[in-house]
Amino acid sequence: xxxxxxxxxxxxxxxxxxxxxxxxxxxxxxxxxxxxxxxxxxxxxxxxxxxxxxxxxxxxxxxxxxx
Numbered sequence: 001x002x003x004x005x006x007x008x009x010x011x012x013x014x015x016x017x018x019x020x021x022x023x024x025x026x027x028x029x030x031x032x033x034x035x036x037x038x039x040x041x042x043x044x045x046x047x048x049x050x051x052x053x054x055x056x057x058x059x060x061x062x063x064x065x066x067x
């Protein structure tokens with residue numbers, strides 16, 4: 001990721017935190033203007049979801065062991 005991409009990402013995260021309404025409007029406009037950027041083939045997100053499920057299961061296991 002380039003420095004510009006990282007900077008834009010940080011700005012968007014800050015905007016999402018500080019002004020969620022403006023963030024929603026900005027993202028909606030971006031999606032209307034560039035829908036191809038928001039299209040998903042699903043493979044990457046599926047991998048991430050599977051990884052997150054494994055992390056959740058692991059965390060639950062650790063919580064049970066500590067109880």
